[in-house]
Amino acid sequence: xxxxxxxxxxxxxxxxxxxxxxxxxxxxxxxxxxxxxxxxxxxxxxxxxxxxxxxxxxxxxxxxxxxxxxxxxxxxxxxxxxxxxxxxxxxxxxxxxxxxxxxxxxxxxxxxxxxxxxxxxxxxxxxxxxxxxxxxxxxxxxxxxxxxxxxxxxxxxxxxxxxxxxxxxxxxxxxxxxxxxxxxxxxxxxxxxxxxxxxxxxxxxxxxxxxxxxxxxxxxxxxxxxxxxxxxxxxxxxxxxxxxxxxxxxxxxxxxxxxxxxxxxxxxxxxxxxxxxxxxxxxxxxxxxxxxxxxxxxxxxxxxxxxxxxxxxxxxxxxxxxxxxxxxxxxxxxxxxxxxxxxxxxx
Amino acid sequence: xxxxxxxxxxxxxxxxxxxxxxxxxxxxxxxxxxxxxxxxxxxxxxxxxxxxxxxxxxxxxxxxxxxxxxxxxxxxxxxxxxxxxxxxxxxxxxxxxxxxxxxxxxxxxxxxxxxxxxxxxxxxxxxxxxxxxxxxxxxxxxxxxxxxxxxxxxxxxxxxxxxxxxxxxxxxxxxxxxxxxxxxxxxxxxxxxxxxxxxxxxxxxxxxxxxxxxxxxxxxxxxxxxxxxxxxxxxxxxxxxxxxxxxxxxxxxxxxxxxxxxxxxxxxxxxxxxxxxxxxxxxxxxxxxxxxxxxxxxxxxxxxxxxxxxxxxxxxxxxxxxxxxxxxxxxxxxxxxxxxxxxxxxx
Numbered sequence: 009x010x011x012x013x014x015x016x017x018x019x020x021x022x023x024x025x026x027x028x029x030x031x032x033x034x035x036x037x038x039x040x041x042x043x044x045x046x047x048x049x050x051x052x053x054x055x056x057x058x059x060x061x062x063x064x065x066x067x068x069x070x071x072x073x074x075x076x077x078x079x080x081x082x083x084x085x086x087x088x089x090x091x092x093x094x095x096x097x098x099x100x101x102x103x104x105x106x107x108x109x110x111x112x113x114x115x116x117x118x119x120x121x122x123x124x125x126x127x128x129x130x131x132x133x134x135x136x137x138x139x140x141x142x143x144x145x146x147x148x149x150x151x152x153x154x155x156x157x158x159x160x161x162x163x164x165x166x167x168x169x170x171x172x173x174x175x176x177x178x179x180x181x182x183x184x185x186x187x188x189x190x191x192x193x194x195x196x197x198x199x200x201x202x203x204x205x206x207x208x209x210x211x212x213x214x215x216x217x218x219x220x221x222x223x224x225x226x227x228x229x230x231x232x233x234x235x236x237x238x239x240x241x242x243x244x245x246x247x248x249x250x251x252x253x254x255x256x257x258x259x260x261x262x263x264x265x266x267x268x269x270x271x272x273x274x275x276x277x278x279x280x281x282x283x284x285x286x287x288x289x290x291x292x293x294x295x296x297x298x299x300x301x302x303x304x305x306x307x308x309x310x311x312x313x314x315x316x317x318x319x320x321x322x323x324x325x326x327x328x329x330x331x332x333x334x335x336x337x338x339x340x341x342x343x344x345x346x347x348x349x350x351x352x353x354x355x
Numbered sequence: 356x357x358x359x360x361x362x363x364x365x366x367x368x369x370x371x372x373x374x375x376x377x378x379x380x381x382x383x384x385x386x387x388x389x390x391x392x393x394x395x396x397x398x399x400x401x402x403x404x405x406x407x408x409x410x411x412x413x414x415x416x417x418x419x420x421x422x423x424x425x426x427x428x429x430x431x432x433x434x435x436x437x438x439x440x441x442x443x444x445x446x447x448x449x450x451x452x453x454x455x456x457x458x459x460x461x462x463x464x465x466x467x468x469x470x471x472x473x474x475x476x477x478x479x480x481x482x483x484x485x486x487x488x489x490x491x492x493x494x495x496x497x498x499x500x501x502x503x504x505x506x507x508x509x510x511x512x513x514x515x516x517x518x519x520x521x522x523x524x525x526x527x528x529x530x531x532x533x534x535x536x537x538x539x540x541x542x543x544x545x546x547x548x549x550x551x552x553x554x555x556x557x558x559x560x561x562x563x564x565x566x567x568x569x570x571x572x573x574x575x576x577x578x579x580x581x582x583x584x585x586x587x588x589x590x591x592x593x594x595x596x597x598x599x600x601x602x603x604x605x606x607x608x609x610x611x612x613x614x615x616x617x618x619x620x621x622x623x624x625x626x627x628x629x630x631x632x633x634x635x636x637x638x639x640x641x642x643x644x645x646x647x648x649x650x651x652x653x654x655x656x657x658x659x660x661x662x663x664x665x666x667x668x669x670x671x672x673x674x675x676x677x678x679x680x681x682x683x684x685x686x687x688x689x690x691x692x693x694x695x696x697x698x699x700x701x702x
Contacts, residue, residue, distance in 0.1 A: 101592075102616060110616035110641055112592075172642075245448075245459075269449060269457035275639065282634035286645065287626045294457055295519075295648030301639045 010355070011129030012065040012336050014049075016058035018344075020065070020337040025124070028131040033079035034115070036137030038089060041148045042157050043069035043127040043353045044327065045339050046093075047187045048278050051255070053340055055280075066128030067093040067119035068160035072148060073141075074131070082138045088148050089141040091127065091134060092306040093161045094118055098139035106307035113139075118302075127160075128336055130355045142309045145317070154324025154352055155316045158192065162350070163312060163323040164305025165276050166192025169251040170200050172299040173274035177201030182238055182247035182266050183223070186214035188326045188350040189276055190253035191221055195323055197251065198222025199315065206241055208234055208262065214349055217325060230258070235265035245269065252300070257281045269294035276300050327352040357702070358476030359412040359683050361396075363405035367412070367684040372471070375478040380426035381462070383484030385436060388495045389504050390416035390474040390700045391674065392686050393440075394534045395625050398602070400687055402627075413475030414440040414466035415507035419495060420488075421478070429485045435495050436488040438474065438481060439653040440508045441465055445486035453654035460486075465649075474507075475683055477702045489656045492664070501671025501699055502663045505539065509697070510659060510670040511652025512623050513539025513600070517547050519646040520596040520621035524548030529585055529594035529613050530570070533561035535673045535697040536623055537600035538568055542670055544598065545569025546662065553588055555581055555609065561696055564672060577605070582612035592616065599647070604628045616641035623647050674699040 011025045030037050043066050052063065073087040083089065095118070096103050096111035103111050111117075115135045119125065125132050134140055142159075146152055158164075166189055175181055179202040183193045186209025197205050198221060207223035208230075209215045215226040227237045239246050246268035252259050255277030263273040264285060273296060285291070291298060315321045329348040331339050332355065339351035358372045377384050390413050399410065420434040430436065442465070443450050443458035450458050458464075462482045466472065472479050481487055489506075493499055505511075513536055522528055526549040530540045533556025544552050545568060554570035555577075556562045562573040574584045586593055593615035599606050602624030610620040611632060620643060632638070638645060662668045676695040678686050679702065686698035 105617060107617045107642060172644075270452065270454045279634045279639050282632055282636070283630045284633045285629055286631045286633060287629040289629075291645065292622060292626050292648045295454060295651075297519075298633065298638065298645040301642030304642075 009130040010333050011126060013062035014052060014056060014065050015062045016056055017054055020053070020340045022334055022336060028125065028133045030075055030077050031133060032135065033077035034136050034138065035077045036073050036080055036083055036134045036141060037075040037131060038071035038091070038134050039074050039131050040069045040071040040127060040129060040355050042153050043355065044157060045128070045336065045343055045351045045353070046161060047189055049340070050344055051278060051280060053344060063120065064124055064126035064129070066126040068157060069127035069132065070144065070153060070157050071132065076137060080137045083141060083143070088144045088146065090144055090156055090159050090309070091141055092164065094302065094304065094306065095122065095135050095140045096306055097136050098306060103139070106304055108304035108306040109302045128353060130333065140306065152316060154327045155322055157352070158323040158326065159305060159309050159312060161305060162188045162192045162326065164308045165189050165303040166196040167308050167312060168303030169193045169253060169274045169276040169300060170196040173249040173251055173272050175200040175202050175249055178203045179249055180204040180242055180247055181249045181251060182206040182208065182242070183251045183253060184208045184259050184262050185253035185277060186211050186218060187253060191218050191326055192323060193251040193253050193276070194218050194223050195221040195321060199321060206238055206247065208238065211346055217349070230262070234262060238266040242268070247271065250274065251276070253277050255280050257284065260284050264290050267296050269296065272297040272299055274300040276303060326350050330354060356477040357680050358473060360409035361399060361403060361412050362409045363403055364401055367400070367687045369681055369683060375472065375480045377422055377424050378480060379482065380424035381483050381485065382424045383420050383427055383430055383481045383488060384422040384478060385418035385438070385481050386421050386478050387416045387418040387474060387476060387702050389500050390702065391504060392475070392683065392690055392698045392700070393508060394536055396687070397691055398625060398627060400691060410467065411471055411473035411476070413473040415504060416474035416479065417491065417500060417504050418479065423484060427484050430488060430490070435491045435493065437491055437503055437506050438488055439511065441649065441651065441653065442469065442482050442487045443653055444483050445653060450486070453651055455651035455653040456649045475700060477680065487653070499663060501674045502669055504699070505670040505673065506652060506656050506659060508652060509535045509539045509673060511655045512536050512650040513543040514655050514659060515650030516540045516598040516600060516621045516623040516647060517543040520598055520619050522547040522549050522596055525550045526596055527551040527589055527594055528596045528598060529553040529555065529589070530598045530600060531555045531606050531609050532600035532624060533558050533565060534600060538565050538673055539670060540598040540600050540623070541565045541570050542568040542668060546668060551589070553585055553594065555585065558693055564696070567672070577609070581609060585613040589615070594618065597621065598623070600624050602627050604631065607631050611637050614643050616643065619644040619646055621647040623650060673697050677701060
């Protein structure tokens with residue numbers, strides 16, 4: 009079968025690999041019908057150590073169950089399923105609490121911990137299939153597929169940002185980053201009732217989509233100028249809730265700059281730094297809280313899916329390009345060079 | 356009048372200074388009847404730059420109002436009052452929200468921002484007296500004075516730690532640090548209903564008091580050994596709520612080590628560092644939140660005082676030494692060398 013491998017910075021290749029197959033009785037074999045490239049895939053695209061490669065790529069997909077292991081109880085051949093970006097048993101203490109990203113099962117974890125599997129391919133062996141996969145009540149050619157695919161990661165991640173930030177009806181929220189996750193954070197904040205949503209981003213096509221998703225203001229300026237602008241828009245003292253959807257240090261610093269005393273910075277951009285300012289003059293003095301992390305998107309599927317199915321929201325608008333599997337390397341380039349927001353893959 | 360000045364590390368002196376007096380119509384002049392030395396006073400005692408001295412010391416006191424400015428409406432001569440460690444108007448937007456440490460009034464701030472004033476002296480000019488001071492319904496020689504004095508800072512700070520950590524009935528809490536604030540954090544967690552309270556500290560007299568305040572377990576080990584011990588005590592995955600009451604980097608690292616995925620580190624020890632680990636392997640990956648800051652103790656007085664007045668709790672037990680004003684330099688030494696937990700001053 010065909011799959012995506014990353015060999016090093018800027019070096020993504022489509023290659024023939026051994027067919028995915030059931031290995032454990034809790035596995036499902038899924039034929040991928042829709043997958044995509046993630047903003048977080050661009051981090052190794054910039055900085056991957058070739059000695060750690062080649063790496064199989066992709067952690068967001070929808071597909072059809074082709075086979076199941078003998079212990080799989082809830083899925084059968086022909087089911088259309090969506091795979092969250094974290095593998096979990098959906099039954100341990102953390103899963104029950106809704107923190108599937110901290111599932112204690114020995115097979116749990118992120119896709120990059122599963123050898124020789126990845127969503128940017130024709131098929132995937134899915135560990136802990138009963139826990140991980142969620143059945144979709146539509147056909148594989150449904151027009152809702154792009155939106156349902158965002159339940160794998162970006163929509164759930166935007167929702168996680170908003171939940172960890174405590175967004176409720178009437179909130180004032182600033183979203184840092186106009187990538188797919190930032191746009192999903194806007195949509196999620198709007199969905200939870202935020203009244204004022206300031207989107208910090210400088211790509212007009214993206215911020216226009218952000219406005220469509222619910223942003224009330226767009227700030228294209230960065231650094232001190234951007235901070236001043238957000239403060240002007242939010243009553244002078246900053247934004248009580250800041251959703252950081254980038255992961256680079258300038259975005260963290262931007263968040264510290266625009267957050268209101270007593271407010272919260274909710275991070276969902278995977279941090280590309282280990283240490284950051286948390287002392288008296290940054291977080292401590294103004295009693296600013298730091299929250300967020302990788303989203304337990306499995307926990308949110310049941311809450312978010314109905315709004316997609318009934319057409320209330322259309323997170324799939326975040327996909328502005330579609331390609332076959334051979335177009336994936338070009339998709340990475342397009343996303344890296346900001347020609348595409350997010351690329352949908354139809355293998 | 357006599358007052359305490361710090362000239363540099365280890366160099367605390369009692370000197371004659373000009374008498375405190377009303378300068379602004381919103382001031383009150385308070386004759387100090389009880390004050391104390393704070394664990395946070397030990398930070399400059401270790402590292403103060405003599406070029407920035409001498410500094411007037413003390414930010415916790417009870418006293419009698421001797422005079423008030425013409426705009427002071429709620430206080431009169433003879434009132435016994437307690438002064439929170441932050442000066443505030445108690446009426447701006449942040450004060451109304453209960454974040455008096457971020458009061459926007461131009462005279463608001465911490466005591467070290469008020470030139471030539473400090474609680475470790477015979478008298479103090481208190482700015483924004485109506486907002487800052489709280490009347491006490493006892494006589495100045497009441498046996499409750501030590502406990503009421505803790506409303507200035509340490510009890511309110513311990514309570515803030517517990518509130519920012521989200522302690523509720525049945526919580527499992529780990530408190531890092533057996534200084535006065537750590538012990539108040541234990542008392543506060545217990546008061547809010549915590550069921551399991553692990554106190555990390557290695558001074559037997561202090562941890563014994565911690566047990567009296569409600570600690571169910573004491574861990575004397577530090578570093579990896581201490582982390583392992585706390586994990587054993589808290590079900591293997593760590594403590595959902597960690598109250599960090601020290602402020603040094605090893606305490607922060609200890610907190611990261613013992614916190615449960617999805618849990619919260621609530622800091623009230625004044626950070627003696629600017630940057631700390633917040634990346635994927637520390638806070639982000641396990642969705643750990645970071646909270647806390649300087650306590651808006653003014654906001655908590657009305658909630659906490661009744662339990663002191665009716666004898667439900669006795670936070671004043673944290674004072675294990677009493678001195679006159681001339682004994683203050685010795686009190687710093689005793690606290691620094693861990694011979695005293697916290698020194699009460701009767702000027």
